[in-house]
Amino acid sequence: MPDIGDLRTRCVLPIGTVIQLTDLTARQIRYYEAQDLVHPERTAGNHRMYSLNHIDTLLEIKGQLADGFTLADIKQLMHPRHREPNSDEEVRQMLRDELMNQSRLNQANNIRQGFGFRP
Amino acid sequence: MPDIGDLRTRCVLPIGTVIQLTDLTARQIRYYEAQDLVHPERTAGNHRMYSLNHIDTLLEIKGQLADGFTLADIKQLMHPRHREPNSDEEVRQMLRDELMNQSRLNQANNIRQGFGFRP
DNA sequence: GGTCAATGTCACCTATTCTAACATCTATCC
DNA sequence: GGATAGATGTTAGAATAGGTGACATTGACC
Numbered sequence: 001m002p003d004i005g006d007l008r009t010r011c012v013l014p015i016g017t018v019i020q021l022t023d024l025t026a027r028q029i030r031y032y033e034a035q036d037l038v039h040p041e042r043t044a045g046n047h048r049m050y051s052l053n054h055i056d057t058l059l060e061i062k063g064q065l066a067d068g069f070t071l072a073d074i075k076q077l078m079h080p081r082h083r084e085p086n087s088d089e090e091v092r093q094m095l096r097d098e099l100m101n102q103s104r105l106n107q108a109n110n111i112r113q114g115f116g117f118r119p
Numbered sequence: 120m121p122d123i124g125d126l127r128t129r130c131v132l133p134i135g136t137v138i139q140l141t142d143l144t145a146r147q148i149r150y151y152e153a154q155d156l157v158h159p160e161r162t163a164g165n166h167r168m169y170s171l172n173h174i175d176t177l178l179e180i181k182g183q184l185a186d187g188f189t190l191a192d193i194k195q196l197m198h199p200r201h202r203e204p205n206s207d208e209e210v211r212q213m214l215r216d217e218l219m220n221q222s223r224l225n226q227a228n229n230i231r232q233g234f235g236f237r238p
Numbered sequence: 239g240g241t242c243a244a245t246g247t248c249a250c251c252t253a254t255t256c257t258a259a260c261a262t263c264t265a266t267c268c
Numbered sequence: 269g270g271a272t273a274g275a276t277g278t279t280a281g282a283a284t285a286g287g288t289g290a291c292a293t294t295g296a297c298c
Contacts, residue, residue, distance in 0.1 A: 012136045014285090016254070020131050026255080027276055045284040047255055102270075133254090145286080146245055159298065165254045166286060189243075239298105246293070254285070262277070268270090 009043040011049040018050050022058045032061055035071045037078065130160040130168040141177045151180055154190045156197065170234050 022029070032038050033048075038057050040048040044045055057078075064074045134145055141148070151157050152167075157176050159167040169177075176197075183193045 012139050014133060047284065053195045076225070166253065
């Protein structure tokens with residue numbers, strides 16, 4: 001029996017499937033890609049193809065957005081920049097950013113009303 | 120985080136994905152459906168949608184075919200008929216069938232050369 | 239050689255996805 | 269209050285992917 005266990009990393013899901021599995025719109029999914037947050041493969045016919053890992057990433061993004069984070073924030077959190085000469089200042093900046101987002105989060109929580117699952 | 124764990128039974132995979140995961144052709148997949156061996160759902164636009172369980176079924180069919188079984192045989196093996204008045208005769212017949220297929224299997228094995236995995 | 243099961247191929251039509259552009263909405267800032 | 273920026277909606281036009289149906293081909297088997 002062929003191994004489909006690598007299905008988590010195999011890009012076999014078209015955007016329609018992703019829409020169903022994430023409850024995001026095509027517009028959102030493509031926009032997050034434009035913001036460099038997901039990088040689906042392309043078919044010979046230029047159609048986007050996603051893996052289950054991509055799905056997880058998109059769900060993470062969705063959650064972070066619901067928590068009040070910005071796409072730029074999320075990108076930083078996902079791909080923390082390599083240390084560079086003046087890294088101290090950058091780190092401080094990132095911490096400041098996170099704290100600011102944290103405060104935004106508390107405001108956002110009032111609007112969230114349970115992401116994903118409603119009891 | 121939404122639950123995509125029921126992905127095994129959720130019909131979210133279009134035929135193109137199934138083709139990639141099974142190495143079957145669209146013609147084969149549709150033919151097996153015409154023979155009543157798989158029953159994908161349909162989108163509003165009449166496109167077939169498969170679950171991971173469907174993938175497994177198709178891989179089973181592929182294996183059985185490679186083993187020399189007939190689609191009719193496979194259908195019998197998958198959906199054994201309910202017992203009926205003259206079930207004894209049917210059972211004997213099915214056993215005869217299986218034995219015959221088993222002999223065919225031995226012939227077929229010479230042609231198989233390792234299904235799915237090549238060492 | 240004829241038959242049947244399984245598959246290939248082609249033509250024509252519909253659905254899905256693509257890009258690009260413009261519109262909308264909501265905070266945030268001056 | 270109006271400008272700005274981030275996130276998303278909407279629409280148009282073109283291309284790819286998938287649907288059906290019919291006919292052709294291949295390979296066993298009698």
